Structure formats: C-alpha cells, structure tokens
Amino acid sequence: MxxxxxxxxxxxxxxxxxxxxxxxxxxxxxxxxxxxxxxxxxxxxxxxxxxxxxxxxxxxxxxxxxxxxxxxxxxxxxxxxxxxxxxxxxxxxxxxxxxxxxxxxxxxxxxxxxxxxxxxxxxxxxxxxxxxxxxxxxxxxxxxxxxxxxxxxxxxxxxxxxxxxxxxxxxxxxxxxxxxxxxDGIFSVSSSKDRFINNRFDQVRFAIHYMYTNDSEVSGNVSIGNHVGYAIMYSNRLVIRGNISDHDRDHGFLFNYANYAEIDGNRVTGGPLSSTMDATDNGPDDERGMLPAAVRAGPLRNGPEKCVFIYNANHNKFRNNLFENCAIGVHFTAGSEGNEITGNAFVNNANQVKYVGTRNLDWSTGGRGNYWSDNPAFDLNGDGIADTAYRPNDLIDRVLWTAPAAKVLINSPAVQVIRWAQAQFPALLPGGVIDTHPLISPPPRRTAKEAR
The missing domain is CATH 2.160.20.10 (Single-stranded right-handed beta-helix, Pectin lyase-like)
Structure with missing residues (x-):
C-alpha cells in the first residue's frame, strides 16, 4: 500500500x-x-x-x-x-x-x-x-x-x-x-542586501554588529541595556531607520568607517526612565510591548556614555533622530567628511557635541538645522528657526577635553571672562560645529513604524 x-x-x-x-x-x-x-x-x-x-x-x-x-x-x-x-x-x-x-x-x-x-x-x-x-x-x-x-x-x-x-x-x-x-545579538560580516528588522536585544555586547556588509537595512529594532546598541563598521549604503537604543552602556550608535548611510528616525536615550514614556504606558515606540518591564516601570542607571560616536564616517545623512540624556550627544572625530546632520533633537545631554578638530562644520541644510535643548535663543519672526546661530562648544570645552584637570578652574573669573569675550567677539571662537539655523522646538515625534 x-x-x-x-x-x-x-x-x-x-x-x-x-x-x-x-x-x-x-x-x-x-x-x-x-x-x-x-x-x-x-x-x-x-x-x-x-x-x-x-x-x-x-x-x-x-x-x-x-x-x-x-x-x-x-x-x-x-x-x-x-x-x-x-x-x-x-x-x-x-x-x-x-x-x-x-x-x-x-x-x-x-x-x-x-x-x-x-x-x-x-x-x-x-x-x-x-x-x-x-x-x-x-x-x-x-x-x-x-x-x-x-x-x-x-x-x-x-x-x-x-x-x-x-x-x-x-x-x-x-x-x-x-x-x-x-x-552579539546579530553579527554580520562580508554580506550584502540583508534586512535586520523588528528584533529585540537584551543583555548582549552589541545588539547589531555590522562588518563589511553593504546595501542593507536595519529598521525597527530595540536594544536595551547592552554595551552598544548598533555598531556599524566598514559598511556602505545602509538604511538605519526607526531603531531604539534605551540605556545601552557605552554607545547607542557607533559608526566606524561607515559611509553613505541614511540614519533616520532613530532614538537613543539614557539617564532615568525615558522622558518619552511613562511607567504605565509603553509609549508610541513600544507598539508590541517590546520594552522590558524594568525599563517601563522605573528609573535605570545613567547611560550611555555617547548617544552617537562618529569616527571616520563619511557622506552619511542623520535626520529626525532623538539623542537624549547621554553624557555626550555626538562625539564626532577622525576627519569625518560630508555628513548631513539636520532635523535631529539633542535633549539634555551633558555635552551636546564633542568635536575634536579645527574645521568649521555647519550642521544645517537648506535653512534648517537641529533642536538643542540648551539653546536659549528667540524666534521673533515665528518661522520656527532661532534668530541666532548655536555653537555647542567653545574654547574652554577644547581645553577641558585636552586637559581634564582644568575642570577645577571651570568656575573661576578668568574662565568666565574668556567665555564672555567669545560671546561678544565670535571671531575669537576656534573652528568647530555651528548650527546656523537651529530649530526653536523639537521636530514632531514619529513612531518606529512611521519612521520606516
């Protein structure tokens, strides 16, 4: 039969x-x-x-x-x-x-x-x-x-x-x-045209680790409490959209020799419980209950050290991202060229930007820059753009980065005079990041689904 x-x-x-x-x-x-x-x-x-x-x-x-x-x-x-x-x-x-x-x-x-x-x-x-x-x-x-x-x-x-x-x-x-x-949660090497989407990571080293992986997508993922959220290295032409890094220890995003990427609508938060969520509601980004109860229910330790670390990464577009409650919002170094950084929100970071270099970098495009929570500027014509440019760093910041022991002088009259002189005579300012068209309010929040 x-x-x-x-x-x-x-x-x-x-x-x-x-x-x-x-x-x-x-x-x-x-x-x-x-x-x-x-x-x-x-x-x-x-x-x-x-x-x-x-x-x-x-x-x-x-x-x-x-x-x-x-x-x-x-x-x-x-x-x-x-x-x-x-x-x-x-x-x-x-x-x-x-x-x-x-x-x-x-x-x-x-x-x-x-x-x-x-x-x-x-x-x-x-x-x-x-x-x-x-x-x-x-x-x-x-x-x-x-x-x-x-x-x-x-x-x-x-x-x-x-x-x-x-x-x-x-x-x-x-x-x-x-x-x-x-x-690592996901480790990719020498690959292409892959899609890593809607995954959740907890208690690993790197949530997603890219090496020599091109023309791929990382979207809608959630990394919580890991050493690094998203480590993107030696990879080109990526789409990185609608991801969350909440209370990762060292970096939310790390870009090392990563080029021509679109980094759009992501969120990196540290400090106490994310200000965009409360203890009883998972919030707009937690559409499927992806965030652990420990994060939803109460404060965690401070972190990460850096929301974003950009090292020799070129021609990338950072748009509509939220970088909040980190020790450093963006650490930008090693000759990164041609990056567009606009429409982002830098909120309550101890240092909004750490830029080690002497070039002048304008972080605005087409008359639109970024939102900075510590920018006290006015918008007299009501167009949503601050009336004065914003500089996240000054000469004193550079001194403190190269000689941390100088922190003991931070409140001295001499330091205050130098900062006053720089504010009155902008020509005294060293090269660095400037946002010539800073936003007066943060861009509307989008859910991870909308960002994708």
Whole structure:
C-alpha cells in the first residue's frame, strides 16, 4: 500500500502537478532514530516531532520541513551542531533546540546553514544553551523570524558566540526575533542586501554588529541595556531607520568607517526612565510591548556614555533622530567628511557635541538645522528657526577635553571672562560645529513604524 502511495505522486508530476503537493507527513517519537527518519524522507515531506526529547545531532540534506509540536526538544548533548542544513528550501519550525558544542573555531551552532542551504526558513523556534544560535554560513535568501534566542551566560564574553551570525550570505531577512545573553545579538560580516528588522536585544555586547556588509537595512529594532546598541563598521549604503537604543552602556550608535548611510528616525536615550514614556504606558515606540518591564516601570542607571560616536564616517545623512540624556550627544572625530546632520533633537545631554578638530562644520541644510535643548535663543519672526546661530562648544570645552584637570578652574573669573569675550567677539571662537539655523522646538515625534 505504501508503495502505491509513493507511485501516485509520481503520476501527478508526470501530469504536470507539483511534486511537493503530494508531500507526506512523517511523525517522529522520542526514542526513535530521528536521523534515519530524515534520511528516509523525500523532498517536500514534513517530519513532525511529537512532544519529548530527541538526543544527538541531525543533518538535513534534502528540502523538507522539520516541525515540532509543543514540547518537542532537540538536544545536541554538547557536541557539534544540533541541526546542520545542507539542502535548499528547508524549514525548521516550532522546535526547542539546545546543547550545541562549545568549539568557536568549528562554529558549533543550534542551527548551522551551509552555503548550499539557500532559502532556508527558520521560524518560531526556541534556541537555548548553544554557542551560536543560528549560523547563516553563505546561505543566500534565508529567513530567520520569530525565534527566541538565548546565548551562553556565566562565562567569559569572548568565549560566547552570537545569537545569529552571517557570513557572505546575501538577501537574508532576520525579523521579529528576541535575543538575550551571549556575545552579539546579530553579527554580520562580508554580506550584502540583508534586512535586520523588528528584533529585540537584551543583555548582549552589541545588539547589531555590522562588518563589511553593504546595501542593507536595519529598521525597527530595540536594544536595551547592552554595551552598544548598533555598531556599524566598514559598511556602505545602509538604511538605519526607526531603531531604539534605551540605556545601552557605552554607545547607542557607533559608526566606524561607515559611509553613505541614511540614519533616520532613530532614538537613543539614557539617564532615568525615558522622558518619552511613562511607567504605565509603553509609549508610541513600544507598539508590541517590546520594552522590558524594568525599563517601563522605573528609573535605570545613567547611560550611555555617547548617544552617537562618529569616527571616520563619511557622506552619511542623520535626520529626525532623538539623542537624549547621554553624557555626550555626538562625539564626532577622525576627519569625518560630508555628513548631513539636520532635523535631529539633542535633549539634555551633558555635552551636546564633542568635536575634536579645527574645521568649521555647519550642521544645517537648506535653512534648517537641529533642536538643542540648551539653546536659549528667540524666534521673533515665528518661522520656527532661532534668530541666532548655536555653537555647542567653545574654547574652554577644547581645553577641558585636552586637559581634564582644568575642570577645577571651570568656575573661576578668568574662565568666565574668556567665555564672555567669545560671546561678544565670535571671531575669537576656534573652528568647530555651528548650527546656523537651529530649530526653536523639537521636530514632531514619529513612531518606529512611521519612521520606516
């Protein structure tokens, strides 16, 4: 009878009907050799895991679906990859996957997608206690979505892997996943045309870490309480839109040799509970309850040190972003050229801008600059633009950056005379950032969805 059932799909194919339309569902039970069942499956079949624990590593070498019922667990028992995929068009869905090996050089992972595993779909899984959660090793066109990924904790950060790693994997979408623990949430190197959207990151080093990844998108992500929110390095032509960095420790955004990016509608906040949210309402950016209860319910420690750090990053467009309650709003250095910084709001940062250089940089475009919360200017004609230019730094700031011990003189009469002289005679001011058309009020807030 089973032979007849196998022959019937072949007849359908001969008649011009898709072979996958005849896919069978093969059900696995705990204690049954799962690899043998996968080896006996045909292209398009569904291998369904009944609730229970399945031990040992498995390999999928044909296009099929591995689907788990609630309570199905694949345990690698601490060796190698738990699931290795070599075939294209494979789906892994609804499975708890845990217990990979710990060999960083071997890239031991909960799910390892080899280069031939193109167009893989990894969705609705829970990946815990793996060195790497998902490793996309050249698998073009893959999609990783709605997974809960928890990395290793309790050891050295350098010995932990990433939630998702990509290497040379174009056209990959990573959407609506939750990341906790481990090294980086998402780490991408030598890739292109990828989309990292709507993900949530907590208690990792870098939420998103880009290296040599071009023509890609980072949108709608939320990073809370990590070392750095978004580290963009050696990458070109990115769209970075509608992301949140709340109480990340060192930097909300870090741009290092990043060029021709559009950075639009993002929010970086530190200090106490974000002023744009209250303790009972998640706020306009928290459309799906993405912010942890600890952030919504009360104050956290101060941070980050820098809302944005721009180092040798050129020809980028920073528009409509909010940088709030950081020690430094923007640290701008190392000869960054041709950047457009307009329509942003700098609110309650201890130092709005730290610019180490002697050039004059005008942070306004087309008669429109940025909003500065410490700018006491007037708008007598009511056009929304302050009547006088704004300079975030003066000669004294430069002295304090080069000689921090001079802080003891900050309130001395001599320092006050110098600052008064600079205000009366602008020609005395050194080169630096100037906003010739500062906004008199902050631009309207947009939700992450509107920014995208």
């Amino acid at each position: 089973n032979v007849l059932l196998r022959m019937f799909p072949a007849a359908l194919v001969a008649a011009g009907v898709s072979g996958f339309a005849s896919a069978e569902t093969l059900t696995a039970t705990p204690g049954q050799p799962l690899q043998a069942l996968l080896d006996n499956a045909r292209a398009g079949d569904v291998v369904e895991l009944s609730p229970g624990d399945y031990h040992g590593s498995v390999r999928i070498d044909r296009p099929l679906q591995l689907v788990g019922r609630q309570g199905a667990v694949l345990d690698g028992d601490g060796a190698d990859n738990v699931v290795t995929v070599t075939a294209p068009d494979v789906t892994v869905r609804g499975v708890t996957i845990r217990g990979s090996g710990r060999d960083l050089q071997a890239m031991n992972s909960g799910i390892f997608l080899q280069k031939t595993a193109e167009r893989a779909t990894i969705e609705d899984n829970r990946l815990v206690e793996n060195l790497f959660g998902v490793y996309v090793h050249g698998a073009r066109g893959s999609r990783v979505t709605r997974n809960d990924i928890e990395g290793l904790r309790g050891g050295r950060l350098s010995e932990a892997g990433n939630g998702i790693s990509l290497w040379n994997a174009p056209d990959v979408t990573i959407d609506d996943n939750t990341f906790r623990y481990g090294r």
